[in-house]
Amino acid sequence: MIEVVSQDRCVKCDVCVKVCPMDVFALGPDGIPVIARQDDCQTCFMCEAHCPVDALFVAPLSGPAPAGSPYTDEAALLEAGAMGRYRAVLGWGGGRTPGSRLDQNHVFTARLAAGSQPAEETPAGRRRVSGEPSA
Amino acid sequence: MTAEVTLLRHADVLVLGGGPAGAWAAIAAAEAGADVVLADKGYCGTSGSAAAGGNNLWYLPPDPALREAAMDAREAIAGRLTERRWMERVIEETYHQIGRLAGWGYPFPVDEGGVERRGSLQGPEYMRRMRRKAHRSGVRILDHHPALELLATPDGTAVGAAGIRRQDGGGRWEVRAGAVVLATGGCAFLSGAFGLDVDTGDGHLMAAELGAELSGMEFSNAYALSPAYGAHTKGLMMQFASYYDEAGRPLELGDMGTARQAVARLLADGRQVLARLDQAPPGLREAMRRSQPNYFLPLDKAGIDPFTQAYPVRLVMEGTVRGTGGLRVVGEDCATTVPGLYAAGDVATRELITGSVSGGGSHNGAWAISSGTWAGAAAAAFATRGEGRARSRPAGRAGLRPHGPATGAAAEVVRAVQDEVLPLDRNYFRTAAGLRRSLTSLDRLWTDVAAHLSGEGRGALRARQAAAMVAHGRWMYRAALARAESRGMHQRLDRPEADPRLARRIHVGGLDEVWTAPEEPKEAVA
Numbered sequence A: 001m002i003e004v005v006s007q008d009r010c011v012k013c014d015v016c017v018k019v020c021p022m023d024v025f026a027l028g029p030d031g032i033p034v035i036a037r038q039d040d041c042q043t044c045f046m047c048e049a050h051c052p053v054d055a056l057f058v059a060p061l062s063g064p065a066p067a068g069s070p071y072t073d074e075a076a077l078l079e080a081g082a083m084g085r086y087r088a089v090l091g092w093g094g095g096r097t098p099g100s101r102l103d104q105n106h107v108f109t110a111r112l113a114a115g116s117q118p119a120e121e122t123p124a125g126r127r128r129v130s131g132e133p134s135a
Numbered sequence B: 001m002t003a004e005v006t007l008l009r010h011a012d013v014l015v016l017g018g019g020p021a022g023a024w025a026a027i028a029a030a031e032a033g034a035d036v037v038l039a040d041k042g043y044c045g046t047s048g049s050a051a052a053g054g055n056n057l058w059y060l061p062p063d064p065a066l067r068e069a070a071m072d073a074r075e076a077i078a079g080r081l082t083e084r085r086w087m088e089r090v091i092e093e094t095y096h097q098i099g100r101l102a103g104w105g106y107p108f109p110v111d112e113g114g115v116e117r118r119g120s121l122q123g124p125e126y127m128r129r130m131r132r133k134a135h136r137s138g139v140r141i142l143d144h145h146p147a148l149e150l151l152a153t154p155d156g157t158a159v160g161a162a163g164i165r166r167q168d169g170g171g172r173w174e175v176r177a178g179a180v181v182l183a184t185g186g187c188a189f190l191s192g193a194f195g196l197d198v199d200t201g202d203g204h205l206m207a208a209e210l211g212a213e214l215s216g217m218e219f220s221n222a223y224a225l226s227p228a229y230g231a232h233t234k235g236l237m238m239q240f241a242s243y244y245d246e247a248g249r250p251l252e253l254g255d256m257g258t259a260r261q262a263v264a265r266l267l268a269d270g271r272q273v274l275a276r277l278d279q280a281p282p283g284l285r286e287a288m289r290r291s292q293p294n295y296f297l298p299l300d301k302a303g304i305d306p307f308t309q310a311y312p313v314r315l316v317m318e319g320t321v322r323g324t325g326g327l328r329v330v331g332e333d334c335a336t337t338v339p340g341l342y343a344a345g346d347v348a349t350r351e352l353i354t355g356s357v358s359g360g361g362s363h364n365g366a367w368a369i370s371s372g373t374w375a376g377a378a379a380a381a382f383a384t385r386g387e388g389r390a391r392s393r394p395a396g397r398a399g400l401r402p403h404g405p406a407t408g409a410a411a412e413v414v415r416a417v418q419d420e421v422l423p424l425d426r427n428y429f430r431t432a433a434g435l436r437r438s439l440t441s442l443d444r445l446w447t448d449v450a451a452h453l454s455g456e457g458r459g460a461l462r463a464r465q466a467a468a469m470v471a472h473g474r475w476m477y478r479a480a481l482a483r484a485e486s487r488g489m490h491q492r493l494d495r496p497e498a499d500p501r502l503a504r505r506i507h508v509g510g511l512d513e514v515w516t517a518p519e520e521p522k523e524a525v526a
């Protein structure tokens, strides 16, 4: 879930308020967004991807980080270079190569297709269930 | 819903939902000359499952042998519920539209041979570009404008929708249109799966209120693996996984096809299961990271190296998002059984191309592109007939206009539905007795919701979502009961074999009374 909005880094552009699909942020009185509805956060990292100055940190947890968790410690996160990682791998921001250019999913989907022998109605033994999402 | 109308618009075509299906529909309608409004609950460009998760596609060059082989491969696992003609159309349309996306500048990778690889779309990049294209095509986009109900003529033609303006004071918006495309995604029951909490089945409920029918709702129990602490359900890398028990002993679970069910059994029995990507060749690891960044990022953030450290996993429910059921389409243009109402993407059934097995992994994304394109164009054509000028009424009921005193609390309803649909023991491993027990609770819940549940402002959306989830659960389990066999993702412990007589689709519908009806089987094609 979203844990940190850096007061120092935020340039009050409102982008996170707009792009968050779950409407988690509200504009604070000073123009810096506040995490108004953390319970609604779906941990999608979209705000991180779109914040132009890497001012946001979304913890990988599907619930709120416990008190004292390193995921809420802004100074430590900055120190560790933990903020803005998604934007970096997407290759968004000046001087970066789009991450999609490095996409080699075809290697892995081909590998998967080659290894799978479909048989939904196998009569005996271990039933192969192919109704499983894989991507 | 008592809020005052603070935004009123007129359009030829109204698209509800701005994931890929909605974006492709809006672009197609605009290109057909229609004046288009697109309203999304969240934000067109980040919202929905493709934006968060990315999509590998059923993308095949126009090589007949290759395409035949791909269709044969799917038919072999799809439980005899697909139609070849639809598969052919989707493959062709997807190929064509992805070519256009390349033309719009999507940065596809180029392989060693200098060939662009167009079979995979990275979510944030894909949807950012789709928004831009929709905008440039003249589509008017309303973000944070969830639709809560359809508007209909007295004879039941869909002629618009209404909802709330959640970031603009919570007032009511209305768009009057000549035709409506529903592209509101599937329903993952607010399970928290990353990117899927916007998908609560609102569109299915709105359509059913006008009498729309559904199909394939028994194929609604997709679950996917994520780290136990999180909700990131990216699965492609699990092809390299080995599994371990709580004591670190290796579990022999077979290959990917069988492992997931074995993991589900263990988790349902309260056991811990850990995964490690032992089988990933070192030479491929960098490519893995680059290809599936949102598999690795949540692990990186947690300080876990999945190549060397085993991490605990859980199964997160994805419902009809990576299931296959949804609104029944009755024509090649993705018309529903309601005049003026078209369905695209995950809100529609995907049985026609993926049958009883998940289409997440290639088919669903291709379906979103093609069905969106067809629905958008057809809605534009329908709108020119001008039926939308007629008098209309708002059609929303449960969760919006209760027929008794408003007393219900949406959060409690959501919890009650989740208790019935999320546990593996209820929904992954199904039995007739378990389904009946859940239906008794869900039916009672529906009666209650219809009588009492509503809300104001953001609460109106929460109430409506809760109602939609109850409806979804009831269709899902009623269909699961009607399919007294195991087929694809629908596994009945009490009926472990497939019944050849049930190699046909099952329709379901209704709100106060839910009904099911098997589709008449077509003549077998020799």
Ligand SMILES: Cc1cc2nc3c(=O)[nH]c(=O)nc-3n(C[C@H](O)[C@H](O)[C@H](O)COP(=O)(O)OP(=O)(O)OC[C@H]3O[C@@H](n4cnc5c(N)ncnc54)[C@H](O)[C@@H]3O)c2cc1C
Binding pocket: A021, A135, B016, B017, B018, B019, B020, B021, B022, B039, B040, B041, B042, B043, B044, B047, B048, B049, B050, B051, B053, B054, B055, B056, B057, B058, B145, B146, B147, B148, B183, B184, B185, B186, B196, B198, B199, B200, B202, B203, B233, B234, B318, B321, B322, B344, B345, B346, B347, B359, B360, B361, B362, B363, B364, B365, B366, B368
């Ligand atoms: C983790 C994951 C990985 C996947 N990988 C693949 C893959 O590799 N290949 C593949 O083919 N498929 C894959 N899928 C499936 C694929 O992402 C979906 O099939 C596709 O995104 C469907 O598009 P859609 O537009 O119908 O729905 P969505 O992308 O879910 O969009 C629905 C939109 O509707 C909006 N909405 C909802 N309710 C309302 C309302 N009441 N009013 C207004 N708007 C509303 C939402 O905000 C959202 O923007 C994957 C799914 C998941 C979850």
Ligand code: SF4
Binding pocket: A005, A006, A009, A010, A011, A012, A013, A014, A015, A016, A017, A032, A033, A050, A051, A052, A053, A054, A055, A056
């Ligand atoms: S997107 Fe980043 S910079 Fe903009 S308001 Fe949000 S936190 Fe501040």
Ligand code: SF4
Binding pocket: A001, A002, A019, A020, A021, A022, A023, A024, A025, A040, A041, A042, A043, A044, A045, A046, A047, A048, A058
């Ligand atoms: S992670 Fe997703 S849901 Fe959570 S605040 Fe960021 S954009 Fe919103």
